[in-house]
Amino acid sequence: MRLDASLAQVPLQEVPGIAAAAEQLGFDALWASETRHDPFLPCALIAEHTSRLRFGTAIAVSFSRSPANLAYLAWDLAAQSGGRFMLGLGTQVKAHIERRFGVAWPDSVTGKLREQILAMRAFWDCWQNGTQLNFRGTYYKLTLMSPFFDPGPIEHPNVPVYIAGVNAGLAKLAGEVGDGFVVHPFHSPRYLSEIILPAVHAGARQSGRRSEEVMISVTAFVATTPGACDLARSQVAFYASTPSYRPVMALHGWERVAEQLSAHAARSEWDAMPALITDEMLGQFCLLTEESRLPQDLKKRYHGIASRLGLYDPFVPGVKDDFWRGLAGSIR
Numbered sequence: 057m058r059l060d061a062s063l064a065q066v067p068l069q070e071v072p073g074i075a076a077a078a079e080q081l082g083f084d085a086l087w088a089s090e091t092r093h094d095p096f097l098p099c100a101l102i103a104e105h106t107s108r109l110r111f112g113t114a115i116a117v118s119f120s121r122s123p124a125n126l127a128y129l130a131w132d133l134a135a136q137s138g139g140r141f142m143l144g145l146g147t148q149v150k151a152h153i154e155r156r157f158g159v160a161w162p163d164s165v166t167g168k169l170r171e172q173i174l175a176m177r178a179f180w181d182c183w184q185n186g187t188q189l190n191f192r193g194t195y196y197k198l199t200l201m202s203p204f205f206d207p208g209p210i211e212h213p214n215v216p217v218y219i220a221g222v223n224a225g226l227a228k229l230a231g232e233v234g235d236g237f238v239v240h241p242f243h244s245p246r247y248l249s250e251i252i253l254p255a256v257h258a259g260a261r262q263s264g265r266r267s268e269e270v271m272i273s274v275t276a277f278v279a280t281t282p283g284a285c286d287l288a289r290s291q292v293a294f295y296a297s298t299p300s301y302r303p304v305m306a307l308h309g310w311e312r313v314a315e316q317l318s319a320h321a322a323r324s325e326w327d328a329m330p331a332l333i334t335d336e337m338l339g340q341f342c343l344l345t346e347e348s349r350l351p352q353d354l355k356k357r358y359h360g361i362a363s364r365l366g367l368y369d370p371f372v373p374g375v376k377d378d379f380w381r382g383l384a385g386s387i388r
Contacts, residue, residue: 057355057367058084059313059387061380062275063098064370065091071098072105077373079109080383085364086371087144088115094151096129103137114238114273115220119168120157121149123175123196130215131180131207144238144273145169145365146220149300166229170196173217173233182206184213216332218273222301224255231259236271241294241368244340247304248274248361273364276357276371280350286330290343291368293329297321308340347379351386 061083063074078086086102086109088095094112100302102111118126125178126143133141147169149155150161162168171193176189182201189201201325219230230237237256239248255269278293279285297317313332320329339343345353358365365387371380 057358057362057388060085060087060273060364060366061371062366062368063088063102065089065093068093068101068141069349071101073110075105075109076372078371079106080298081377081381082388083109083123083371083380084305084384085110085112085142087112087366089114090116096133099133099141103140106140108140109140110140111137112216112218114143114144114218114275115146116144116158117148117153118145118172119153119162120159123172123198124179124386126172127176127179128207130176131210131213132164133182134212134215135207135210137366138215141234142216142218144218144220144236145172147226148185149298157344166193166225168195169219169226170229170233173219177216180213182217184209188197197218210342213246216271218271223303224251224297226251227255228259229385231256231261231265231267231270233259234262234270236273238365239272239274239362240293240295240301241275242273242301242341244304244308245357247307248272249263251303251307253361271363273366274355274358274362274363275366277368278350278354279338279342279344285338285344288368289330289333289338292316292338292341293333294321294326296333297329301358304341308336310338315336321345351383355387 061078063086075086088098095116099111130143134222141193147165153159153161175191175196175198179365181187182189183206189198191198216235217236218236218238219226220225222240225235256270277288279288295301300319302314305311317332331342343357
Protein backbone atom coordinates (compact mmCIF):
# COMPACT_ATOMS: atom_id res chain seq x y z
CA MET A 57 0.00 0.00 0.00
CA ARG A 58 1.32 3.44 -0.97
CA LEU A 59 0.33 6.75 0.61
CA ASP A 60 -0.67 9.49 -1.80
CA ALA A 61 -1.51 13.16 -1.27
CA SER A 62 -4.21 15.36 -2.77
CA LEU A 63 -3.30 18.77 -4.12
CA ALA A 64 -5.44 21.57 -2.72
CA GLN A 65 -7.20 23.96 -5.09
CA VAL A 66 -4.46 26.60 -4.97
CA PRO A 67 -2.97 29.11 -7.43
CA LEU A 68 -0.32 27.66 -9.72
CA GLN A 69 2.47 29.60 -8.03
CA GLU A 70 1.93 27.57 -4.85
CA VAL A 71 2.23 24.18 -6.54
CA PRO A 72 6.06 23.90 -6.65
CA GLY A 73 6.38 24.34 -2.89
CA ILE A 74 3.63 21.84 -2.17
CA ALA A 75 5.14 19.28 -4.54
CA ALA A 76 8.63 19.60 -3.08
CA ALA A 77 7.26 19.25 0.46
CA ALA A 78 5.18 16.19 -0.49
CA GLU A 79 8.25 14.49 -1.90
CA GLN A 80 10.34 15.37 1.15
CA LEU A 81 7.74 14.03 3.60
CA GLY A 82 7.58 10.66 1.86
CA PHE A 83 4.37 10.61 -0.14
CA ASP A 84 4.45 8.27 -3.13
CA ALA A 85 2.28 10.45 -5.39
CA LEU A 86 0.47 13.80 -5.58
CA TRP A 87 -2.86 13.98 -7.38
CA ALA A 88 -4.45 17.09 -8.92
CA SER A 89 -8.23 17.25 -9.27
CA GLU A 90 -10.45 19.13 -11.69
CA THR A 91 -12.91 21.31 -9.81
CA ARG A 92 -12.00 25.01 -9.83
CA HIS A 93 -8.82 24.66 -11.89
CA ASP A 94 -7.44 22.63 -14.77
CA PRO A 95 -5.64 19.53 -13.42
CA PHE A 96 -2.91 19.30 -16.06
CA LEU A 97 -1.16 22.62 -15.49
CA PRO A 98 -0.16 21.73 -11.89
CA CYS A 99 1.23 18.43 -13.17
CA ALA A 100 3.83 20.20 -15.30
CA LEU A 101 4.99 22.11 -12.22
CA ILE A 102 5.06 18.99 -10.06
CA ALA A 103 7.24 17.27 -12.65
CA GLU A 104 9.61 20.23 -12.80
CA HIS A 105 10.08 20.62 -9.05
CA THR A 106 10.41 16.96 -7.96
CA SER A 107 12.59 14.03 -8.95
CA ARG A 108 10.95 10.94 -7.42
CA LEU A 109 7.33 11.87 -6.66
CA ARG A 110 4.74 10.32 -8.92
CA PHE A 111 1.76 12.49 -9.85
CA GLY A 112 -1.39 12.51 -11.86
CA THR A 113 -4.92 13.74 -12.46
CA ALA A 114 -7.60 12.44 -10.11
CA ILE A 115 -9.46 13.25 -12.03
CA ALA A 116 -9.48 14.99 -15.37
CA VAL A 117 -12.93 15.15 -16.97
CA SER A 118 -12.70 12.85 -19.96
CA PHE A 119 -15.91 13.68 -21.85
CA SER A 120 -15.03 17.38 -22.09
CA ARG A 121 -11.87 16.50 -24.06
CA SER A 122 -10.99 14.64 -27.22
CA PRO A 123 -8.73 11.56 -27.23
CA ALA A 124 -6.13 13.55 -29.18
CA ASN A 125 -6.12 16.34 -26.60
CA LEU A 126 -5.68 13.84 -23.76
CA ALA A 127 -3.02 11.87 -25.63
CA TYR A 128 -0.84 14.90 -26.30
CA LEU A 129 -1.10 16.16 -22.71
CA ALA A 130 -0.23 12.78 -21.21
CA TRP A 131 2.62 12.19 -23.68
CA ASP A 132 4.29 15.51 -22.87
CA LEU A 133 3.94 15.03 -19.11
CA ALA A 134 5.30 11.48 -19.29
CA ALA A 135 8.28 12.73 -21.29
CA GLN A 136 8.92 15.68 -18.97
CA SER A 137 8.78 13.58 -15.79
CA GLY A 138 10.63 10.45 -16.86
CA GLY A 139 7.49 8.34 -16.71
CA ARG A 140 6.11 9.53 -13.36
CA PHE A 141 2.80 10.80 -14.72
CA MET A 142 -0.47 8.89 -14.25
CA LEU A 143 -3.58 9.82 -16.23
CA GLY A 144 -6.74 9.57 -14.13
CA LEU A 145 -9.99 10.04 -16.03
CA GLY A 146 -13.55 10.52 -14.82
CA THR A 147 -16.73 10.96 -16.81
CA GLN A 148 -18.45 13.50 -14.51
CA VAL A 149 -22.26 13.46 -14.47
CA LYS A 150 -24.65 14.33 -17.27
CA ALA A 151 -25.71 17.76 -15.98
CA HIS A 152 -22.13 19.03 -15.82
CA ILE A 153 -21.12 17.61 -19.19
CA GLU A 154 -24.11 19.16 -20.93
CA ARG A 155 -24.61 22.38 -18.95
CA ARG A 156 -21.09 23.26 -17.74
CA PHE A 157 -18.97 21.98 -20.62
CA GLY A 158 -21.56 22.20 -23.41
CA VAL A 159 -20.87 18.71 -24.71
CA ALA A 160 -23.41 16.02 -25.60
CA TRP A 161 -23.81 13.18 -23.10
CA PRO A 162 -23.10 9.81 -24.77
CA ASP A 163 -25.59 6.99 -25.23
CA SER A 164 -23.13 4.66 -23.51
CA VAL A 165 -20.85 6.01 -20.79
CA THR A 166 -18.63 2.94 -20.67
CA GLY A 167 -18.67 2.65 -24.45
CA LYS A 168 -17.41 6.17 -25.02
CA LEU A 169 -14.80 6.04 -22.26
CA ARG A 170 -13.51 2.71 -23.56
CA GLU A 171 -13.12 4.28 -27.00
CA GLN A 172 -11.34 7.33 -25.58
CA ILE A 173 -8.77 5.14 -23.84
CA LEU A 174 -8.23 2.84 -26.82
CA ALA A 175 -7.98 5.86 -29.12
CA MET A 176 -5.34 7.47 -26.87
CA ARG A 177 -3.33 4.28 -26.98
CA ALA A 178 -3.64 4.25 -30.75
CA PHE A 179 -2.06 7.71 -30.80
CA TRP A 180 0.71 6.59 -28.45
CA ASP A 181 1.42 3.49 -30.52
CA CYS A 182 1.58 5.65 -33.65
CA TRP A 183 4.01 8.11 -32.08
CA GLN A 184 6.19 5.51 -30.38
CA ASN A 185 6.31 2.77 -33.02
CA GLY A 186 5.48 4.52 -36.27
CA THR A 187 2.29 2.51 -36.81
CA GLN A 188 -0.44 4.03 -38.95
CA LEU A 189 -3.16 5.83 -37.01
CA ASN A 190 -6.33 3.96 -37.89
CA PHE A 191 -8.85 3.96 -35.05
CA ARG A 192 -12.48 3.44 -36.01
CA GLY A 193 -15.22 3.25 -33.41
CA THR A 194 -18.73 4.43 -32.70
CA TYR A 195 -17.71 7.81 -31.29
CA TYR A 196 -14.30 8.42 -32.90
CA LYS A 197 -12.76 7.82 -36.32
CA LEU A 198 -9.10 8.85 -36.23
CA THR A 199 -6.99 8.27 -39.33
CA LEU A 200 -4.79 11.34 -39.85
CA MET A 201 -1.30 11.79 -38.38
CA SER A 202 1.23 13.63 -40.50
CA PRO A 203 4.87 14.07 -39.40
CA PHE A 204 4.30 17.75 -38.61
CA PHE A 205 1.92 16.78 -35.78
CA ASP A 206 3.74 13.66 -34.57
CA PRO A 207 5.75 14.31 -31.35
CA GLY A 208 7.75 11.13 -31.85
CA PRO A 209 8.87 8.45 -29.38
CA ILE A 210 9.68 9.02 -25.72
CA GLU A 211 11.64 7.06 -23.12
CA HIS A 212 8.58 6.04 -21.03
CA PRO A 213 5.66 5.53 -23.43
CA ASN A 214 3.46 3.33 -21.22
CA VAL A 215 1.32 5.96 -19.51
CA PRO A 216 -0.80 4.40 -16.73
CA VAL A 217 -4.50 5.15 -17.22
CA TYR A 218 -6.76 5.15 -14.18
CA ILE A 219 -10.54 5.20 -14.46
CA ALA A 220 -12.56 6.83 -11.69
CA GLY A 221 -16.09 5.89 -10.78
CA VAL A 222 -18.66 4.97 -8.19
CA ASN A 223 -20.57 2.09 -9.74
CA ALA A 224 -19.74 -1.36 -11.08
CA GLY A 225 -19.82 -0.48 -14.78
CA LEU A 226 -16.78 1.79 -14.71
CA ALA A 227 -15.01 -0.51 -12.25
CA LYS A 228 -15.42 -3.37 -14.72
CA LEU A 229 -14.12 -1.14 -17.52
CA ALA A 230 -11.04 -0.35 -15.42
CA GLY A 231 -10.37 -4.07 -15.08
CA GLU A 232 -10.84 -4.49 -18.81
CA VAL A 233 -8.76 -1.63 -20.26
CA GLY A 234 -7.31 0.42 -17.39
CA ASP A 235 -4.18 0.29 -15.28
CA GLY A 236 -6.03 1.36 -12.15
CA PHE A 237 -9.37 2.32 -10.65
CA VAL A 238 -9.82 5.52 -8.64
CA VAL A 239 -12.37 4.85 -5.91
CA HIS A 240 -14.74 7.71 -5.17
CA PRO A 241 -14.42 9.03 -1.58
CA PHE A 242 -18.11 8.19 -1.09
CA HIS A 243 -17.75 4.48 -0.38
CA SER A 244 -17.79 1.92 2.40
CA PRO A 245 -15.36 -1.00 2.73
CA ARG A 246 -18.32 -3.32 2.23
CA TYR A 247 -19.25 -1.59 -1.02
CA LEU A 248 -15.68 -1.91 -2.27
CA SER A 249 -15.45 -5.59 -1.30
CA GLU A 250 -18.87 -6.66 -2.57
CA ILE A 251 -19.39 -4.42 -5.62
CA ILE A 252 -16.23 -2.70 -6.85
CA LEU A 253 -13.52 -5.35 -6.52
CA PRO A 254 -15.63 -8.14 -8.09
CA ALA A 255 -16.41 -5.83 -11.02
CA VAL A 256 -12.71 -4.97 -11.52
CA HIS A 257 -11.82 -8.67 -11.38
CA ALA A 258 -14.56 -9.52 -13.89
CA GLY A 259 -13.24 -6.94 -16.33
CA ALA A 260 -9.71 -8.21 -15.94
CA ARG A 261 -10.79 -11.82 -16.58
CA GLN A 262 -12.68 -10.70 -19.67
CA SER A 263 -9.45 -9.23 -21.08
CA GLY A 264 -7.33 -12.20 -20.03
CA ARG A 265 -5.46 -10.16 -17.42
CA ARG A 266 -4.61 -10.79 -13.79
CA SER A 267 -6.64 -8.62 -11.44
CA GLU A 268 -3.42 -7.74 -9.61
CA GLU A 269 -2.40 -5.73 -12.66
CA VAL A 270 -5.10 -3.16 -11.85
CA MET A 271 -4.16 -0.74 -9.05
CA ILE A 272 -6.95 0.29 -6.67
CA SER A 273 -6.53 3.91 -5.55
CA VAL A 274 -8.66 4.84 -2.53
CA THR A 275 -9.29 8.29 -1.08
CA ALA A 276 -10.73 7.92 2.41
CA PHE A 277 -12.89 10.12 4.59
CA VAL A 278 -11.23 10.29 8.02
CA ALA A 279 -12.36 12.11 11.17
CA THR A 280 -10.34 12.29 14.38
CA THR A 281 -12.11 15.28 16.00
CA PRO A 282 -15.76 16.35 16.49
CA GLY A 283 -15.27 19.20 14.01
CA ALA A 284 -13.93 16.80 11.41
CA CYS A 285 -16.95 14.56 11.98
CA ASP A 286 -19.29 17.45 11.23
CA LEU A 287 -17.46 18.27 8.01
CA ALA A 288 -17.45 14.63 6.94
CA ARG A 289 -21.17 14.31 7.67
CA SER A 290 -21.90 17.29 5.42
CA GLN A 291 -19.73 15.94 2.62
CA VAL A 292 -21.25 12.46 2.84
CA ALA A 293 -24.73 14.00 2.70
CA PHE A 294 -23.78 15.98 -0.42
CA TYR A 295 -22.40 12.94 -2.25
CA ALA A 296 -25.25 10.67 -1.13
CA SER A 297 -27.74 13.09 -2.71
CA THR A 298 -26.37 12.35 -6.21
CA PRO A 299 -28.84 9.99 -7.92
CA SER A 300 -26.17 8.07 -9.82
CA TYR A 301 -24.39 7.34 -6.52
CA ARG A 302 -27.49 5.78 -4.97
CA PRO A 303 -26.28 2.15 -5.21
CA VAL A 304 -23.78 2.89 -2.42
CA MET A 305 -26.61 3.78 -0.04
CA ALA A 306 -28.87 1.03 -1.39
CA LEU A 307 -26.36 -1.70 -0.52
CA HIS A 308 -26.77 -0.75 3.14
CA GLY A 309 -30.56 -0.40 2.97
CA TRP A 310 -30.52 3.41 3.02
CA GLU A 311 -31.96 4.11 -0.41
CA ARG A 312 -34.93 5.99 1.06
CA VAL A 313 -32.55 8.39 2.82
CA ALA A 314 -30.70 8.92 -0.46
CA GLU A 315 -33.99 9.87 -2.11
CA GLN A 316 -34.71 12.38 0.65
CA LEU A 317 -31.24 13.88 0.25
CA SER A 318 -31.78 14.21 -3.50
CA ALA A 319 -35.04 16.01 -2.91
CA HIS A 320 -33.38 18.47 -0.51
CA ALA A 321 -30.55 19.07 -2.99
CA ALA A 322 -33.00 19.76 -5.80
CA ARG A 323 -34.50 22.53 -3.66
CA SER A 324 -31.04 23.80 -2.55
CA GLU A 325 -31.88 22.90 1.05
CA TRP A 326 -28.27 22.12 1.88
CA ASP A 327 -28.52 22.85 5.63
CA ALA A 328 -31.18 20.18 6.09
CA MET A 329 -29.10 17.37 4.62
CA PRO A 330 -26.39 16.53 7.20
CA ALA A 331 -28.98 15.65 9.87
CA LEU A 332 -30.15 12.73 7.70
CA ILE A 333 -26.73 11.08 7.96
CA THR A 334 -26.86 9.05 11.16
CA ASP A 335 -23.81 8.05 13.20
CA GLU A 336 -24.14 4.53 11.80
CA MET A 337 -24.05 5.85 8.24
CA LEU A 338 -21.12 8.13 8.98
CA GLY A 339 -19.16 5.21 10.43
CA GLN A 340 -19.63 3.26 7.22
CA PHE A 341 -18.45 6.03 4.94
CA CYS A 342 -15.85 7.69 7.17
CA LEU A 343 -13.14 6.22 9.39
CA LEU A 344 -13.84 7.56 12.89
CA THR A 345 -10.79 7.13 15.08
CA GLU A 346 -8.14 8.83 17.18
CA GLU A 347 -5.14 10.36 15.43
CA SER A 348 -2.77 8.05 17.30
CA ARG A 349 -4.61 5.00 15.95
CA LEU A 350 -5.10 6.28 12.42
CA PRO A 351 -2.27 4.38 10.66
CA GLN A 352 -3.25 0.98 12.04
CA ASP A 353 -6.97 1.61 11.56
CA LEU A 354 -6.46 2.70 7.96
CA LYS A 355 -4.44 -0.40 7.18
CA LYS A 356 -7.04 -2.61 8.84
CA ARG A 357 -9.94 -0.91 7.02
CA TYR A 358 -8.36 -1.13 3.56
CA HIS A 359 -6.21 -4.26 3.83
CA GLY A 360 -6.67 -6.37 0.73
CA ILE A 361 -8.52 -3.53 -1.03
CA ALA A 362 -6.27 -0.53 -1.65
CA SER A 363 -3.03 -0.46 -3.63
CA ARG A 364 -2.79 3.31 -3.21
CA LEU A 365 -4.32 5.19 -0.30
CA GLY A 366 -4.90 8.88 0.39
CA LEU A 367 -6.98 11.01 2.73
CA TYR A 368 -9.78 13.27 1.52
CA ASP A 369 -8.15 16.27 3.19
CA PRO A 370 -5.59 17.89 0.87
CA PHE A 371 -1.94 18.08 1.90
CA VAL A 372 -0.88 21.53 3.15
CA PRO A 373 2.85 21.99 3.87
CA GLY A 374 3.61 23.24 7.34
CA VAL A 375 0.33 21.93 8.73
CA LYS A 376 0.73 18.58 10.55
CA ASP A 377 4.03 17.76 8.82
CA ASP A 378 5.02 15.34 11.59
CA PHE A 379 1.65 13.61 11.27
CA TRP A 380 2.01 13.19 7.50
CA ARG A 381 5.63 12.01 7.79
CA GLY A 382 4.69 9.42 10.39
CA LEU A 383 1.67 8.25 8.41
CA ALA A 384 3.73 7.85 5.23
CA GLY A 385 6.34 5.81 7.07
CA SER A 386 3.71 3.65 8.76
CA ILE A 387 1.81 2.95 5.56
CA ARG A 388 5.05 1.95 3.80
